[in-house]
Amino acid sequence: MSGISILACVMISMLSSGYYVVASVEPARYEWDFESVNLNVDLSRVLKKVNGRFLSVAIDASLVAEEKFMYLLTSPKLRTLAKALSPAFLRFGGTRQDFMTFNPTFLHSNENHNNSVFDADDICERLELPPLLEKRLKQEWTLQEVLLDKEDLQRKYRSVKFTECAVDLLYSFTNCSGLDLIFGLNELLRTSGNSWDSSNARTLLQYCESKQYSMSWELGNEPNSYEKKAGIRVDGYQLGQDFVQLRKILQESKLYNNTGLYGPDISQPRDHRRDLLEGFLESGAEAIDACTWHHYYVNGRDTSLEDFLDPEVLNTLALKTHEVMETIELTSPGKKVWLGETSSAYGGGAKGLSDTFVAGFMWLDKLGLGAKLGLDVLIRQVLIGSGTYHLVDENLDPLPDYWLSVLYKRLVGPEVLSIEAFSILGKTKRVRVYLHCTNKKSTSYKSGAVTLFALNLSKGPARISVPVTISNSTAEAFVLQSEQPGEEGLYSKSVKLNGEVLKMVDERTLPSLQGTPLPAGEHLRLPGYSFAFYVLSEAQALACR
Known part of the structure; x- marks a missing residue:
């Protein structure tokens, strides 16, 4: 026996x-x-009950550093992969959103805009990337990633201008994939008095409204690091006022007067960052529909395989989440809390780990524990973009975390039950x-x-x-x-x-x-x-x- x-x-x-x-x-x-x-x-x-779009995804704003790469979003293969993740939010943002300005090249009337090809019923079939062009863009993107990684290491970011074409490509991708777009606006455009200069955002909003693009908005990315990235310091109270200003602009619009606004997309809390969140909520809590923060477990440049399998590392999510929720509950009780950007390792991910099978342990545990803790939405960094924490590789082939995400979407409902x-x-x-x-x-x-x-x-x-x-x-x-x-x-x-x-x-x-x-x-x-x-x-x- x-x-x-x-x-x-x-x-x-x-x-x-x-x-x-x-x-x-x-x-x-x-x-x-x-x-x-x-x-x-x-x-x-x-x-707990989470948002029906709990598992959501991001496209890093680095994709528009050269606008031609936005044409990758017309790949039928990528659209097929994205569609399997719906319903979900698609966040377009990240570090480079605060170095982007909208530079319209056409000054057509609203009537001409509304008659453009991007509004045609069959746009999803008509706007498809030819295979030869897709192959060339994928090859060039590999070289582009090297340049972007160098910028990240040196913390020297070039200014980027994007046109209506980039907006059209982004919107058609989300629309054809059944995703809901959240567009990140540049918050580092400042006036002499250090308040947000909204003039460029107004131009972009006017264009998007003329095309009847249904979308939500964010303002700025990780404001706690503005000083390191751009030599600009914005305190929490001023940050909140900037969001109030954006909300007023949205309320003036017939299309966006009731649209979603999310922020402030701070990094996970440390002492000074918690102060930033408190100041922001004091002045700007009423302007936002959900409070967003970012979470990564480890530094991508000095982590190990063992970290990805360490239950103590996985448990740090609960510690950081409790800190953020405690701050929000004191200032703005009942406000929804999102992980507005999240993955395994910051710094673009951990090479040889964040895009491999082992990353699934961090990702699936974050989905389970995050829902149990009451986080309403988790936005995965990234579907495609620079770094090594993507769901889809440089050939647009799905990686292990993609398949995990699709199965989660199909099988797991929003209602969380108690289990030990x-x-x-x-x-x-x-x-x-x-x-x-x-x-x-x-x-x-x-x-x-x-x-x-x-x-x-x-x-x-x-x-x-x-x-x-x-x-x-x-x-x-x-x-x-x-x-x-x-x-x-x-x-x-x-x-x-x-x-x-x-x-x-x-x-x-x-x-x-x-x-x-x-x-x-x-x-x-x-x-x-x-x-x-x-x-x-x-x-x-x-x-x-």
């Missing part, structure tokens, strides 16, 4: 509340065999679990279905025991592993779903992303160095009906 797993379960069911506990006791096993994990869940109530994981020794650190109602809009699962998603930060497999009422449900497993086994596989840029390597069928078609059915009553098996989604279609969760 010593070589056979003997499971003794103690189950307590409080059916009136929907709260279930399962504890399992097993004899000691070899360390390399598996970790046994048990769950406490509450299916009776929704813990325990091992025989207490609360487990290496297996992290989250529970939501299953997405009702993009799936055909029954009402009351739940989606459990889990990460295994260890090389050894884990076995997850679930409450009896849930375990009696049939399950569908979506297990993501590296293309290669072991630690070396963590550096891979390919990912397997249930054993099959994921890749596009063709330039316009994604694979079907099918789950594997599991018989009712089976434990959930999570391989080492993997993450997975489990849809329990017959859970009959009261909170999800």
Whole structure:
């Protein structure tokens, strides 16, 4: 009997509340065999509810440093990939947004604007990048990234001018992909009295209104670093007044009088940055629809593989989020809080890590923990753009975090449920679990279905025991592993779903992303160095009906 797993379960069911506990006791096993994990869940109530566009994406403003690269947004392949992430916000911003000015080249009448090709019903079919031009632009973008990286290292940013063409390309991309555009305005255009000079923004707004472009707005990116980047200091109170000024301009517009305005896009809190946020909220809280801040776990230039798998590093998100939310709640109770820009490592990402399989542990945990903490939207840096934390590579092929994001979109609903994981020794650190109602809009699962998603930060497999009422449900497993086994596989840029390597069928078609059915009553098996989604279609969760 010593070589056979003997499971003794103690189950307590409080059916009136929907709260279930399962504890399992097993004899000691070899360390390399598996970790046994048990769950406490509450299916009776929704813990938090996030925005339907919770997982959103960014395009870095570096793409417009040379306007020709904006034509990459007309690639049918890129549009196909973006469409699979809808509904979502698309933020166009970042460091270089504060060095961009709108430089209109055509002074057509509103009538001519409205009759332009960009307003045609069939624009998504007509405006497509020819394959030869796409190949050339991708090759040139590789060289452009080297120049942009040099600018970032030296903190010397050149001024960039963009025309109506860039705006049209950006808007047509978001519109054809089913995304909602958030455009970041330049806040470093200042008057002699150090208030925001809104004249260029007014010109841009007038153009966008003439084209009837439905979009939201931001003002400035990481104002706490203006002094380092541009030698300009703006305190929190003045920053808030600048947003009030922008809100008044938007209210004067028939199209934008009720549009979204988000900010101030500060970096994660340190002492002086928290002061900046407090000052901003004091004068500008009423102007914004959500308060945005940026979060990265580590410095991309001195991090390691171990950091990406360290539960203590992952837990820092909770610490920083609590600091920001505490400040906001004191000044502007009830204000929505967004991660307006986020990824694994700042400084453009960690080379050889942020675009590989191992980055998925940080990304999926941030999605799970961020929702549990009450963050309303997370905007992933970036869909495409400079750096190494993108979802799509230089050939416009999807990277592991892209496939993870698509599965999250399809399977995970906005309702967050309570769940905790325990091992025989207490609360487990290496297996992290989250529970939501299953997405009702993009799936055909029954009402009351739940989606459990889990990460295994260890090389050894884990076995997850679930409450009896849930375990009696049939399950569908979506297990993501590296293309290669072991630690070396963590550096891979390919990912397997249930054993099959994921890749596009063709330039316009994604694979079907099918789950594997599991018989009712089976434990959930999570391989080492993997993450997975489990849809329990017959859970009959009261909170999800």
